Amino acid sequence: MEFPTRILIGRGVLAKLGDFIEEGGTKKRKAVVAAGTKVHEKVSEVVSSSLNGSVEWVKVTAADIQNVERVMTAARGASCIIGLGGGKSVDVGKLAAFRSALPFFSVPTSASHDGISSPFASIKGLDRPYSVKAKPPVGILADVRVIASAPRRLLSSGCGDLVSKMTAVRDWQLAHDVKGEYYGGYAASLALMSASVVLEGSKKIGEFGMDSVRDIVEALISAGVAAGIAGSSRPCSGAEHLFSHYLDLLAPGVGLHGEKCGIGTIMMSKLHGLDWEGVRSALEHVKAPTTASEMDLKEEQVVEALVKASSIRPERYTILSRNKLNREKALRLAKSTGVF
Numbered sequence: 001m002e003f004p005t006r007i008l009i010g011r012g013v014l015a016k017l018g019d020f021i022e023e024g025g026t027k028k029r030k031a032v033v034a035a036g037t038k039v040h041e042k043v044s045e046v047v048s049s050s051l052n053g054s055v056e057w058v059k060v061t062a063a064d065i066q067n068v069e070r071v072m073t074a075a076r077g078a079s080c081i082i083g084l085g086g087g088k089s090v091d092v093g094k095l096a097a098f099r100s101a102l103p104f105f106s107v108p109t110s111a112s113h114d115g116i117s118s119p120f121a122s123i124k125g126l127d128r129p130y131s132v133k134a135k136p137p138v139g140i141l142a143d144v145r146v147i148a149s150a151p152r153r154l155l156s157s158g159c160g161d162l163v164s165k166m167t168a169v170r171d172w173q174l175a176h177d178v179k180g181e182y183y184g185g186y187a188a189s190l191a192l193m194s195a196s197v198v199l200e201g202s203k204k205i206g207e208f209g210m211d212s213v214r215d216i217v218e219a220l221i222s223a224g225v226a227a228g229i230a231g232s233s234r235p236c237s238g239a240e241h242l243f244s245h246y247l248d249l250l251a252p253g254v255g256l257h258g259e260k261c262g263i264g265t266i267m268m269s270k271l272h273g274l275d276w277e278g279v280r281s282a283l284e285h286v287k288a289p290t291t292a293s294e295m296d297l298k299e300e301q302v303v304e305a306l307v308k309a310s311s312i313r314p315e316r317y318t319i320l321s322r323n324k325l326n327r328e329k330a331l332r333l334a335k336s337t338g339v340f
Contacts, residue, residue, distance in 0.1 A: 117224030160262025171238030240264030
């Protein structure tokens, strides 16, 4: 099991990044920061000041292998790599650090999915359209004030990723029962607890006050740690994630990861016999989309993703492996849950 060794969450803590890295035992020889252009414009001054200028910025334009290689090139002779920003920058920095054998620090400026702390990275240009194993960050610094200032849509997407743990864990249990796959009760419980933050507190979270933002961040970090305990993405990723990944192939750039996982969770919950209406209601409270039209997805794209999602990872047994959907059944499922 591998976990982050230090986590700092609070208001205004971004200015403490330099001290946070040094206190974790990493010398500030040179830090390479992978960040998006907008994030660089927003926080580069406070970050550079905190690191005493010993920093090289790499502007991440996409979560792909080309950007990973750019960060790795910049990191030659560096003491650590920092992923600063949203999911793209964190994932690129994480895989670059893993391949460069350097400490990685996760500094999210939004809370859109659990990649903040997980040992997995979703990178395009590899031989698989889903997350690959890397290592968890050695440290996570989350400035609640900065994250709260990000677009609300990103926080809503994070909530979609959190509720998906409910069906991911149920898929994991199913694989254990049918295929004899290892199932870790503690990791599963931790992931379910992360989901309950949204499912049980969605009305309060939907107000997006500072305390709610912190709750989302802590839940996303806990979900990522659950994957570290399990040694796989099983407690965090099931059929709803395969559905999201297949939509990435059909409609690249349409919708955020957590948004698609949220809609997938509504439908997979019904297949599992879970409270899909409760999932839908919670997503509505946090202003996350619950219909295909809200995400500009076409009905035929959703239907095809439901029918073919399990082909993304045929070795991963989920509810879609057991309930093999044809187009008619997929259409009926989407309509019955209000996705269409």
